[in-house]
Amino acid sequence: xxxxxxxxxxxxxxxxxxxxxxxxxxxxxxxxxxxxxxxxxxxxxxxxxxxxxxxxxxxxxxxxxxxxxxxxxxxxxxxxxxxxxxxxxxxxxxxxxxxxxxxxxxxxxxxxxxxxxxxxxxxxxxxxxxxxxxxxxxxxxxxxxxxxxxxxxxxxxxxxxxxxxxxxxxxxxxxxxxxxxxxxxxxxxxxxxxxxxxxxxxxxxxxxxxxxxxxxxxxxxxxxxxxxxxxxxxxxxxxxxxxxxxxxxxxxxxxxxxxxx
Amino acid sequence: xxxxxxxxxxxxxxxxxxxxxxxxxxxxxxxxxxxxxxxxxxxxxxxxxxxxxxxxxxxxxxxxxxxxxxxxxxxxxxxxxxxxxxxxxxxxxxxxxxxxxxxxxxxxxxxxxxxxxxxxxxxxxxxxxxxxxxxxxxxxxxxxxxxxxxxxxxxxxxxxxxxxxxxxxxxxxxxxxxxxxxxxxxxxxxxxxxxxxxxxxxxxxxxxxxxxxxxxxxxxxxxxxxxxxxxxxxxxxxxxxxxxxxxxxxxxxxxxxxxxxxxxxxxxxxxxxxxxxxxxxxxxxxxxxxxxxxxxxxxxxxxxxxxxxxxxxxxxxxxxxxx
Numbered sequence: 001x002x003x004x005x006x007x008x009x010x011x012x013x014x015x016x017x018x019x020x021x022x023x024x025x026x027x028x029x030x031x032x033x034x035x036x037x038x039x040x041x042x043x044x045x046x047x048x049x050x051x052x053x054x055x056x057x058x059x060x061x062x063x064x065x066x067x068x069x070x071x072x073x074x075x076x077x078x079x080x081x082x083x084x085x086x087x088x089x090x091x092x093x094x095x096x097x098x099x100x101x102x103x104x105x106x107x108x109x110x111x112x113x114x115x116x117x118x119x120x121x122x123x124x125x126x127x128x129x130x131x132x133x134x135x136x137x138x139x140x141x142x143x144x145x146x147x148x149x150x151x152x153x154x155x156x157x158x159x160x161x162x163x164x165x166x167x168x169x170x171x172x173x174x175x176x177x178x179x180x181x182x183x184x185x186x187x188x189x190x191x192x193x194x195x196x197x198x199x200x201x202x203x204x205x206x207x208x209x210x211x212x213x214x215x216x217x218x219x220x221x222x223x224x225x226x227x228x229x230x231x232x233x234x235x236x237x238x239x240x241x242x243x244x245x246x247x248x249x250x251x252x253x254x255x256x257x258x259x260x261x
Numbered sequence: 262x263x264x265x266x267x268x269x270x271x272x273x274x275x276x277x278x279x280x281x282x283x284x285x286x287x288x289x290x291x292x293x294x295x296x297x298x299x300x301x302x303x304x305x306x307x308x309x310x311x312x313x314x315x316x317x318x319x320x321x322x323x324x325x326x327x328x329x330x331x332x333x334x335x336x337x338x339x340x341x342x343x344x345x346x347x348x349x350x351x352x353x354x355x356x357x358x359x360x361x362x363x364x365x366x367x368x369x370x371x372x373x374x375x376x377x378x379x380x381x382x383x384x385x386x387x388x389x390x391x392x393x394x395x396x397x398x399x400x401x402x403x404x405x406x407x408x409x410x411x412x413x414x415x416x417x418x419x420x421x422x423x424x425x426x427x428x429x430x431x432x433x434x435x436x437x438x439x440x441x442x443x444x445x446x447x448x449x450x451x452x453x454x455x456x457x458x459x460x461x462x463x464x465x466x467x468x469x470x471x472x473x474x475x476x477x478x479x480x481x482x483x484x485x486x487x488x489x490x491x492x493x494x495x496x497x498x499x500x501x502x503x504x505x506x507x508x509x510x511x512x513x514x515x516x517x518x519x520x521x522x523x524x525x526x527x528x529x530x531x532x533x534x535x536x537x538x539x540x541x542x543x544x545x546x547x548x549x550x551x552x553x554x555x556x557x558x559x560x561x562x563x564x565x566x567x568x569x570x571x572x573x574x575x576x577x578x579x580x581x582x583x584x
Contacts, residue, residue, distance in 0.1 A: 005367045012364030016353065023352040023393060092348030096409065099312045100365040101337040260314075 001103055009102045013110035017084065021118070032122060040069045040129060043193075055198050058224050066130040067147075067220035068192030071212060073122050074151045075186055078158025079179055081115040082166030086175055089166065089259075098260060108163065108256065115159050116152055123151050135223065139230060143222040146230075150237055154215045157245040160252035167259035191216045214240045263326060265290040265417055265448040266311065271320035273306050280306040282472040284320070288465075293439065293449040295463035297456070297566070299574055303472040304452035305345075305421060311450065312342050312419050325416060338366070341415035343406045345422050351395035355386050355405050358394070359412055366413040380408040384438065400431030407438060418442060420451040424458060436462055456574060460562045468569055475569035484560040489518050490534055491564055492541065493556040495526035503550040510544035517541075525553070 021028050044062040051061035058064035085107070088094040097107060127137065127144060137143050162179075169175045187193070189203060190212040196204050207213050218237035221230035266288040273280045281303035288294045296304040309315040311322055313333040321328060327335045350358065356377060363373030381387045384404040394402060403423070410418050423439065424432040439449055439462060453459050459466050460480045468475045468483075476483060496504060508520055508527055516537050519530040531537035534557060545552050566574045 002367075008364050008367055012361050016350070016357075016361055019357065020350065020352045092344040093350060095309070095314050096342060096344050096348050097365060098314045099337060099340070099342040100362065100413075101334045101367070102365050 006103055006106060009106040010110050010113070013097075013107060014113045017110065017114035020084065021114075031118075032125065039072060040065060040126060041133075044069075044133070056195060058220075060134075062130065062133050063135040063224050064195075064220070065193070066127070066135045067223050068190075068216050069130075070123050070126055070147060070151065070219055071154065071190075071216045072187055072192055073126060074119055074155050074215075075158060075212060076183060077115055077119045077122065078155045079162050079183055081111060081155075081159035082162035082164075083172075083175070085111060085163060086166035086169070086172050090172060104256075104260060111163065112156070112159060116155060119151060119155050120148055123148060130223075137223045138226050139222045143227075143230070146234060147219050147222055150215060150218055150234065150241070153238070153241040153245060154211070157211075157241070157248035160245070160248035164248075164252040164255035167255045186210060186212055191220075211240055211244045262290065264288060265292075266294075266322070266324050266450065268307075268311075268322045269320055271307065271310065271322055272318050273303075273310065273315065274318045279472050281469075284469075284472075284474055286467055286474060286477060288448065288450060290448050291443065291446055292464040293443055293451065293462055295459045295466035296450070296452045296469055297454070297459040297463075297466050297574075298452075298469035299454055302469045304454075304469055306472075307469070308419055308421055308450070308452055312340060313337055338413065339416050341410035341413055341418040343410035343418065343420045343423065345425060347402065349394045349397075349402050349405060352393055354391050354393050355381065355397075355408075356390040358405060358409055362409050362412045368413075376412060376414070380411055383411070384408045399427055400434065403427060403431065403435060404438075407435070411442075415447065417448040417450060420449065422452055422454070424453075424455070432458075454574065456562045456566065468566060470570040470572075476565070480562055483565045484562065487530070487560045487564055487568055489530045489532045489560070491558050491560060492529045492531050492534065492537065493523065493526060493554075494529065494541065494545070494552055495524075495554045497551055497553045498525065500550050500553075501525065503548055506548050507545055507550050510548060511541055514540050514544070 040062070044065045047061045047065075051064070053060060056064045085094065088097070094107075098104075124144075127135075127147070131137075137147075139146070165175055165178055169178070189206045190210045191207060192212070196207055196213065199207060214233075214237050218230065218233040221233055264287045266286075268284055268286045271284040272282050284303070284307060296307060298304050306315065310317050311324060311329060313329045313336050316330055321330070323329070324336045325339055327339070329336050353361070359377040359380060360373065363377065368376065378387075381390050384407055386401065386404055386408065389397065389401060394405065397405065407420075407423075410420070420439070424435050427435065436458075439451070443449060443464075451463070463480065465477065465479050466483075467477045476486075478486065494507075496507075504522070504527065508522070511517055511527070511529060512520060514537065516532040517529055518532060521528045521530075529537070529541065531541075538555075538557070542552065563574060
């Protein structure tokens with residue numbers, strides 16, 4: 001591999017994603033603001049007084065929810081990460097790029113760079129908004145850095161799922177149906193909105209198997225409890241994410257190989 | 262002279278579906294070569310194998326001496342590709358498209374800037390270069406497509422249905438561009454399902470149907486190969502029962518090559534119109550069959566298509582669609 005060439009390709013492709021987003025101002029605003037507006041502010045404020053802090057094990061519902069919203073944002077961005085490539089596949093732009101002498105992985109890498117950058121920025125904005133609502137992460141800046149790392153690691157696997165779907169579905173209708181089918185159950189069957197202990201048994205069992213639960217359970221103590229409670233949870237999450245990412249990347253690579261050859 | 266492209270026994274199957282089957286052809290440097298056939302005939306599959314985005318199941322193909330499977334990167338750096346319409350990112354400007362491709366072909370910045378300026382001028386898009394592509398008309402998008410295909414200064418340009426869905430004016434402009442490229446010594450390989458386009462533009466063409474090449478030649482050779490002109494006779498509905506006798510009678514005439522039944526009549530391929538027309542009408546008179554209409558024409562490419570594939574190509578230009 002010729003490194004200067006690879007760098008030139010990846011930078012140009014990443015710039016294209018950024019340009020696309022910046023030209024869709026309305027969509028950009030909506031994408032960036034939706035999770036905090038809908039979930040953190042509306043949902044958080046609605047349940048602030050009805051939620052039982054004994055059950056939550058948190059000072060209030062907003063602070064409980066903040067970690068969940070951070071991970072939900074990672075989920076949505078990751079699962080939607082393949083959409084642009086899906087459109088490229090459908091209108092022939094992907095084929096045009098593939099007919100040029102680029103390394104096959106530079107398209108994927110550029111997509112990752114883009115999705116991860118946007119997700120990272122969004123996490124910071126969400127934590128900023130939560131801060132305004134009185135949620136102050138107890139582990140400070142270092143804790144926020146750890147949250148970003150965990151978020152990115154979860155995003156890697158999710159984006160791989162999305163790319164695999166984009167490369168293997170027949171039409172974008174199928175893609176969006178699958179996306180809708182995946183995203184909400186992942187949220188409800190996790191510890192994003194309520195702790196596992198407050199769920200009916202069958203939901204608890206499903207949420208236990210959801211990697212998202214483990215990611216949230218690592219992020220949440222970083223915000224509301226402190227290092228002592230967080231470190232073992234973070235360690236478990238890292239192990240689970242390593243396995244999750246390995247599986248997703250393998251599946252993604254297979255789908256890519258099959259679609260592109 | 263080494264061929265620009267050499268395809269030997271090429272095949273591609275998807276599961277149990279055969280897209281192309283045992284295809285062989287040679288394309289010479291500097292010619293405009295057309296792959297003509299209906300949708301789903303295997304034209305695009307062939308093209309996509311040649312531009313290295315699809316791997317063949319069987320057979321080999323070389324582009325300028327380089328195998329498309331063994332040395333895809335070399336092939337990619339030598340060719341330009343113009344996909345079917347709309348392979349355009351509507352959020353990017355024309356110039357940004359070309360800049361992106363400049364980086365994908367690893368052109369140094371200064372060289373890319375100069376080349377982009379030349380191409381924008383060539384396809385007459387200078388004025389619109391900094392507007393996003395969603396404001397472009399269908400014809401402008403096509404021109405941008407072509408500029409993108411020419412960016413790497415290729416030896417061979419592949420065009421997939423270059424005038425699909427364009428209005429008459431834009432179509433003629435695109436044909437001019439393609440002829441200009443040939444003048445510069447660039448080899449052109451294009452697919453089309455328009456007979457007129459194949460006839461007017463291509464130096465040689467291959468008729469492809471159901472994954473197989475039916476015939477290869479210059480449009481002139483193919484038409485001459487049919488031997489003779491086409492004479493179509495139609496009769497009134499009340500006379501339809503006499504059609505068999507008419508056919509029998511005409512068959513005995515020495516300058517008749519071939520007879521085919523069409524709606525309400527016969528299509529007769531004849532060697533000499535001067536001799537055949539009176540003789541055919543005489544046969545009709547003798548059996549008292551009233552002729553309703555007579556149409557005569559020199560062989561056309563659609564006759565060639567019918568004679569090699571057994572069916573007509575419905576590649577009529579649609580109503581122009583302006584985007």
